Amino acid sequence: MAIVGILFSGVNLFAQQEKIDVFPTVPYERFIVYQNLIIFWIGIIGLIVIIKMKLREVERTQKMGIDKEEKDIPLLD
Amino acid sequence: MNCPRLKSWFSDRYDFEEIKGFAKQKLVPTHKYEIWYYTGGITLFLFIIQFITGMVLSFYYIPYFEQAHKSIIEIVTKLNMGWFFRSLHHWGAQIAIVVLFIHVWSALLLKAYRKPREFLWLSGFILLGISIFFGLSGYLLLWDERAFAAVRVATGGAGNLPVVGEFIKSFLRGGIDVTGDTLTRFYAFHVSVLPLVTFFLIGLHILLVQYHGMSVPLSVQKNERKEIPFFPNLFYKDLVIWLVVLGIVVTLATLAPPEIGKKADPLAPAPENIKPEWYFLFLFQTLKLFPGEIFGLNGETIAILLISAGIFFFFLIPFFDRKSQRGEKSTLFTWIGIIYFLYFLIMTAIGFIS
Numbered sequence: 557m558a559i560v561g562i563l564f565s566g567v568n569l570f571a572q573q574e575k576i577d578v579f580p581t582v583p584y585e586r587f588i589v590y591q592n593l594i595i596f597w598i599g600i601i602g603l604i605v606i607i608k609m610k611l612r613e614v615e616r617t618q619k620m621g622i623d624k625e626e627k628d629i630p631l632l633d
Numbered sequence: 634m635n636c637p638r639l640k641s642w643f644s645d646r647y648d649f650e651e652i653k654g655f656a657k658q659k660l661v662p663t664h665k666y667e668i669w670y671y672t673g674g675i676t677l678f679l680f681i682i683q684f685i686t687g688m689v690l691s692f693y694y695i696p697y698f699e700q701a702h703k704s705i706i707e708i709v710t711k712l713n714m715g716w717f718f719r720s721l722h723h724w725g726a727q728i729a730i731v732v733l734f735i736h737v738w739s740a741l742l743l744k745a746y747r748k749p750r751e752f753l754w755l756s757g758f759i760l761l762g763i764s765i766f767f768g769l770s771g772y773l774l775l776w777d778e779r780a781f782a783a784v785r786v787a788t789g790g791a792g793n794l795p796v797v798g799e800f801i802k803s804f805l806r807g808g809i810d811v812t813g814d815t816l817t818r819f820y821a822f823h824v825s826v827l828p829l830v831t832f833f834l835i836g837l838h839i840l841l842v843q844y845h846g847m848s849v850p851l852s853v854q855k856n857e858r859k860e861i862p863f864f865p866n867l868f869y870k871d872l873v874i875w876l877v878v879l880g881i882v883v884t885l886a887t888l889a890p891p892e893i894g895k896k897a898d899p900l901a902p903a904p905e906n907i908k909p910e911w912y913f914l915f916l917f918q919t920l921k922l923f924p925g926e927i928f929g930l931n932g933e934t935i936a937i938l939l940i941s942a943g944i945f946f947f948f949l950i951p952f953f954d955r956k957s958q959r960g961e962k963s964t965l966f967t968w969i970g971i972i973y974f975l976y977f978l979i980m981t982a983i984g985f986i987s
Contacts, residue, residue, distance in 0.1 A: 578709050578716055578890040593887050600880045604873050611869040618866075 659843075660860035661867050664853040666743060670867075671874050672736035673842070677835065678875045679729035682882065683767075684828065686722040694774065696820035698813030701776040702896040709893065720890035724882050726768055730912050733764055734977075741970040745848035746950060747957035753845065756838045758948050763831055765912060770823040772910060776816060777894035782903035783910065784819070785811045790920070793934045794941070812899060851962055914984030915977050916940060947973065 580586055643649065661670065693712060695704040708715040737757065740746060746754035773784045788811065792802030807814035849858075861867060909917055923936040946953070956963035 576706055576709065576893045578720070578892060580716070589887060593884065596883060597880060600876050604876055607869050607873050607876075611866065611873075614865055614869070618862075 656864040657862060659863040661847050661863050662849050663859045663861050664849065664856070666850050666853065669736075669739040669743060670847055671871065672732055672739055674871050675732045675874060675878055676729060676736055677839075678878060679725055679732060679882070680831070680835070682725045682879075683722065683729060686718050686725060687824065689718050690722055691824055696774070696817055698776060698816045698897075701774060701816060702893075705775055706893060709890075716890055717886060720886035721882065722771075723891045724885040724889075726771065727911075728878070728882055728885075730764060730768060733761055734912075737761055738970070738974055740848075741950070741973075742967060743848070743850045744954070744957045744963065744966070745850075747848075747851075747954065747960070748951075750841070750845050750848055751951040753838065753841045754951050755948070756834050756841065760831065760834050760838065763827055763834070767823065767827050767831075768910060768912060770819040770827065773816060773819045774823065775893065776897050778897055778901075778904050779894050779907055781811060781897035781899070782907045783913070784815065785903070786909065786917075787913065788815075790916075790933070790937060793931065793937045795934065795938070810899070851957070851960065854960075908984065911981060911985070915980035918980040918984045918987075 580589060661667075690708065693704060693708050693715070695701055705719070709719055710716075740754065740757065769784065769787055772780045774780075788802050788805045791805065792798045794801065803809065805815070805818070806812070807818040908914065919940060920933065920936050923932040925932045927935050950966065950969075951958070954963050954966045957966065
């Protein structure tokens with residue numbers, strides 16, 4: 557009876573689903589992940605700054621009106 | 634990077650000047666509500682993320698009920714960056730549906746559906762329905778307890794529709810009950826049928842936007858029309874917003890990867906206090922409001938009929954709102970839109986809390 561009881565509780569233990577790790581558990585790997593996230597954000601912010609600079613330049617040229625092609629401009633031979 | 638030989642190779646064969654000219658000619662109105670113009674582009678960007686991450690996951694996912702759950706565990710635990718792609722796909726879907734709802738509500742409240750843009754509204758509404766079905770079909774692929782119960786309830790609910798209900802239920806399930814056949818069928822929907830239909834509808838939707846131009850709200854239409862070129866002004870602004878959205882999705886995917894629940898057991902009863910995904914909560918709560926029987930008729934059937942009528946009215950709103958069609962202010966339909974929005978928010982909140 558005791559052996560049956562032990563076997564039954566053993567089977568139960570295996571039957572219970574362990575929590576599945578959906579994120580790296582090793583501390584070093586976690587560190588790498590967080591580090592890469594920071595580098596990623598630095599990249600995103602850098603790109604945003606560059607695009608905004610380009611946009612400001614475009615808006616400045618549009619305001620001055622020099623972005624439009626002149627119709628009567630002489631062509632170079 | 635300047636490659637004159639490569640450029641001249643292409644320009645000898647294709648007339649890019651015409652395309653450039655068209656892109657430069659396209660103008661977009663600028664006014665105090667222009668921020669809502671970006672919601673469509675954000676939704677498109679998120680859909681692109683979904684297609685890319687979905688394709689990557691489909692290399693390793695096994696769409697067979699005995700191995701589906703295990704294949705996802707293997708993707709998450711054994712594949713390099715598998716957890717990240719799965720998390721990106723999950724959060725991309727959640728945020729895509731949020732932004733899609735914002736896009737639809739903004740079109741509704743700003744009356745962007747009025748003449749001549751009725752087909753834009755209709756195609757967009759169908760895309761909303763498809764996106765929700767994308768969410769439901771993708772959800773089942775995990776084959777865990779919660780997803781199994783949610784699909785059983787959702788397809789069972791569809792079965793309560795009179796006349797066509799049973800057909801829809803057995804078509805979606807691939808049989809009488811949710812089984813392995815349902816998983817295969819939902820996988821086919823998720824990776825094949827729905828993407829094809831989505832491509833076509835998004836293409837049509839964008840084409841119609843190019844044809845009609847951006848809708849200007851009635852309250853600012855009478856003001857002096859100011860316009861900016863789409864390229865490069867709005868294009869650069871779009872890029873900035875897309876980068877921010879990418880940052881948010883990646884951050885959420887990294888810091889809050891979704892859990893994997895217990896494998897589904899078709900013979901076991903649904904877990905207690907089970908709830909569907911958040912975008913179904915308002916429907917779930919609405920069903921709870923109705924008693925089992927109303928004047929001798931099945932309460933659930935009446936609930937589903939009323940919900941369907943509400944959704945159908947929403948779908949055909951451009952044809953009901955005659956004042957907007959004439960270019961007049963339509964306060965009644967603004968209030969209808971606000972009531973729909975508040976109902977959705979309140980019922981979703983109650984669903985979360987209860």
